[in-house]
Amino acid sequence: MSKPLKxxxxxASEAEERMYWEQHDSTEHLDxxxxxxxxxxxxxxxTKTISLRLPQHLLDSIKAAANSRDVPYQSLIKVWLQEKLHSQSQ
Structure with missing residues (x-):
C-alpha cells in the first residue's frame, strides 16, 4: 500500500516555489x-543565430535553388543540413 500524498x-511567489522544490521531492506530492x-x-x-561565411558563387547557387522552390534560402539550407545529418546517421 502506498503512502498518502502530501x-x-x-x-506567494515564484522564488518561494523554486526554493521549496529545490528542497523537497515531488514524489511526496505527486503520483x-x-x-x-x-x-x-x-x-x-x-534556434540560435550563427554567422556562416560562404563563397559568393555558392550563396548565389543556394539562393537560385531556393527561388526555384519558392522558399527562403535560409530555410532551404536548414532542410539540406537536416537531410544530410539524417543520411549520415543511417
Whole structure:
C-alpha cells in the first residue's frame, strides 16, 4: 500500500516555489505512475543565430535553388543540413 500524498502548498511567489522544490521531492506530492505524456504542437524548437561565411558563387547557387522552390534560402539550407545529418546517421 502506498503512502498518502502530501498536498502541494500554495506559494506567494515564484522564488518561494523554486526554493521549496529545490528542497523537497515531488514524489511526496505527486503520483508519477499516473502521469501522461503531453505534446505541445505549437512549441517551436529553440534556434540560435550563427554567422556562416560562404563563397559568393555558392550563396548565389543556394539562393537560385531556393527561388526555384519558392522558399527562403535560409530555410532551404536548414532542410539540406537536416537531410544530410539524417543520411549520415543511417
Amino acid at each position: 498536498p502541494v502548498p500554495r506559494f 508519477w505512475s499516473q502521469a501522461q505524456r503531453v505534446t505541445l504542437p505549437n512549441l517551436k524548437p529553440t
